[in-house]
Amino acid sequence: MPNTSAPPATTVPSDARHAEGVSNDEFRAALSRLAAGVVLVTAQEPPLDPDDPAAPAGEDVGMTATAFLSVSLDPPLVLVSLRNGSRMDELLDEQPLWAVSVLSESQRHVAGRFAMKGRVSDRLLFADIPYLRGEHSGAPLVGGALATLECRTEQRVPAGDHTLVIGRVLTARVPSAEGGPLTYFRGRYRQLG
DSSP: OOOOSOOOOOOOOTTOBOTTSOBHHHHHHHHTTSOEEOEEEEEEOOOSOTTOTTSOOOOEEEEEESOEEEEETTTTEEEEEEETTOHHHHHHHHOOEEEEEEOBGGGHHHHHHHHOTTOOOHHHHHTTSOEEEOTTTOOEEETTOSEEEEEEEEEEEEETTEEEEEEEEEEEEOOOOSSOBEEEETTEEEEOO
16 A cells, blocks of 8 residues: 655655656656746735835845746636745735736846846846836836736645646736747747747
């Protein structure tokens, strides 16, 4: 009879084989052949003390994502996959409003900046990036993005070491018709064509 108790949380070596027989390296290699669009997911932390107007405002938070997709037209829903325990996962667990900027091929530097591990504070990451604040979410919408969306979380679904966040789209804009999309393929940011 198989052991059904959950093992302690540990880091799985990249060459580890799962019960299904596939290793982490094999899984990553196979899925790296799937081209994905690149987006910047943003949200604004709530004020430290919402009852005190003089309290410092919450910080803007951003995260590069390639696991983002449309779920439904009626109602308009999208999905983003967040690594469990990441700053964005923790923030969207308490903050239901967030935004997405669909990055253009000229915004590779933005994607790389917000994908860094062990990075500096998000405030510094936003310092020289042009953006507007979303009217519903208050979150940064990156200037030059191919499209921007503001969302409200409808559902959070645990899925392995990630959480799938399904959001209702509150606004959808196409501010820029210039250039093509930034894509991620075989472990690198790329352009179409």
